[in-house]
Amino acid sequence: MDATLFGAPYVDLEDQLVLEEIHGMRDALSSVLRVPRRWTGGLRRTTQARAIQGSNSIEGYSVTDDDALAAVDDDEPLTADQRTWAEIIGYRRVLTYVLRMAGDPGFRLDAHTLKSMHFMLLEHDLNKSPGQFRPGDIYVEGDGGRRVYQGPDADLVAELVDALSRSLGDSRSSGLEPMVRAAMAHLNLVMIHPFRDGNGRMARALQTLVMAQDAVLEPTFSSIEEWLGSNTEDYYRILAATGAGAWNPDRDAHLWVKFNLRAHHMQAQTLTRRFAEAERLGNQIDEVVRRLGLPERTFDPLFDAALGLRVRRPTYAKRTGVEDRTATRDLKALVDAKLLSPHGNTRGRFYLASGELMRVRDESRQRRQRLSDPYPWLMERVRAEAQTTEHERQT
Numbered sequence: 001m002d003a004t005l006f007g008a009p010y011v012d013l014e015d016q017l018v019l020e021e022i023h024g025m026r027d028a029l030s031s032v033l034r035v036p037r038r039w040t041g042g043l044r045r046t047t048q049a050r051a052i053q054g055s056n057s058i059e060g061y062s063v064t065d066d067d068a069l070a071a072v073d074d075d076e077p078l079t080a081d082q083r084t085w086a087e088i089i090g091y092r093r094v095l096t097y098v099l100r101m102a103g104d105p106g107f108r109l110d111a112h113t114l115k116s117m118h119f120m121l122l123e124h125d126l127n128k129s130p131g132q133f134r135p136g137d138i139y140v141e142g143d144g145g146r147r148v149y150q151g152p153d154a155d156l157v158a159e160l161v162d163a164l165s166r167s168l169g170d171s172r173s174s175g176l177e178p179m180v181r182a183a184m185a186h187l188n189l190v191m192i193h194p195f196r197d198g199n200g201r202m203a204r205a206l207q208t209l210v211m212a213q214d215a216v217l218e219p220t221f222s223s224i225e226e227w228l229g230s231n232t233e234d235y236y237r238i239l240a241a242t243g244a245g246a247w248n249p250d251r252d253a254h255l256w257v258k259f260n261l262r263a264h265h266m267q268a269q270t271l272t273r274r275f276a277e278a279e280r281l282g283n284q285i286d287e288v289v290r291r292l293g294l295p296e297r298t299f300d301p302l303f304d305a306a307l308g309l310r311v312r313r314p315t316y317a318k319r320t321g322v323e324d325r326t327a328t329r330d331l332k333a334l335v336d337a338k339l340l341s342p343h344g345n346t347r348g349r350f351y352l353a354s355g356e357l358m359r360v361r362d363e364s365r366q367r368r369q370r371l372s373d374p375y376p377w378l379m380e381r382v383r384a385e386a387q388t389t390e391h392e393r394q395t
Helices: 013-034 040-058 065-072 082-101 111-122 154-173 178-192 199-212 225-230 232-243 254-292 296-306 313-320 324-336 355-366 378-394
Strands: 139-141 147-150 340-343 350-353
Touching: 013 254, 040 065, 040 082, 040 199, 040 225, 040 232, 040 254, 040 296, 065 082, 082 111, 082 199, 111 154, 111 199, 147 232, 154 178, 178 199, 178 232, 178 254, 199 225, 225 232, 225 254, 232 254, 232 378, 254 296, 254 355, 254 378, 296 313, 296 324, 296 340, 296 350, 296 355, 313 324, 324 340, 324 350, 350 355
Parallel strands: none
Antiparallel strands: 139 147, 340 350
């Protein structure tokens, strides 16, 4: 066995058409972001929160929307237990690093960078050897303890990771489509499984990093981690169909690439719809704030509440830079205006959308368009391939 990696497949006509549609949507989203709007900051926060939430949910670390946003805001969780919160905060560190550093001209993606990212992810649990490649064999177990994947020999890990780093540089220089580059980086790292734990999250963070280097759309909005987290079973199926239970870099990765292009397309549609809703919400909230003579800074908590999130006084005070007394007075004014309703006791109090704000939110959601599948045949094929691969492994 040598350091051969999974190779990028030929992009066929169907893929080219899907890519054109994705690029069109990404260009349109980028144009929207170039014009400052009051709601873009809130949407940026919630999009990063959903990426953190999605990638961790695949590994069984599930948190509420509010707790995911608390991680982005560096607040305390509302409901997450200590272990889950440590995992969420670890991934937030990795994703923040990726989003901030990927576009730096001097940024270098190599084995040291990946080890550093892994240390950020798992430094809270030294028993998982954060920042170190695994010293021995590794297996992935499915339901009932059944072994579903075996990684390559540990002696090959360092060589394979170096080969992956070189391939990313080479493919970028050759002009390989960034979405394909990112998909192959994800596939190769998750199949190499270089660490004792955290390989899936590292692979998804690497995919986001490669996409962030594309510099077409803001890095926060380039990730497909939210979509993958919402489609976990299909994600596992395509990995099973592609890898066939072991390190098999000679297998065809075309279905994997199509799966990722589909995720990019669906996520771009989701963001397009979300941007349109944010525009409608933002305009209506601005009108409400002006009509009631409320401070302009109250736009942010009203926008968060309209998205279905909890508003907390400490977070509001920190984001706006006002004193606690001012924050308390502002929130009381929003309650008096019947835009927010208070819940909980004084220490743990939070606020939810109420009255006119709920009506505005509901009207906006009623106008949502259904998403269209760019590969309507794909998931049935993936499920069939996964079943065939599993049958072959068992016989």
